[in-house]
Amino acid sequence: MSHNYATPMTPERRLARLLSRIPDDRIVRIEKTADPHGALRWRAAIGGADAAPGDAPDWSAFCDTMPDALEAAWRAVRGAGP
Numbered sequence: 001m002s003h004n005y006a007t008p009m010t011p012e013r014r015l016a017r018l019l020s021r022i023p024d025d026r027i028v029r030i031e032k033t034a035d036p037h038g039a040l041r042w043r044a045a046i047g048g049a050d051a052a053p054g055d056a057p058d059w060s061a062f063c064d065t066m067p068d069a070l071e072a073a074w075r076a077v078r079g080a081g082p
Helices: 011-022 064-079
Strands: 029-036 040-047
Touching: 011 029, 011 064, 040 064
Parallel strands: none
Antiparallel strands: 029 040
């Protein structure tokens, strides 16, 4: 008898899924930088195509993994409107 078990979502698969959901006209910035306590952590920002080159991005909160930071930024953008 076979069973259909879901495969676990690896960080790589989660990152690929997140990137596939972000429209092509969005600008994505991801960086690993020191948080206020000096620990290296991830943060991300997603901007629209209409953003000027000098505009400061709205960064996500610092996260332990790149997919967490990207998901936090994407949720913030989706919650901000169309």
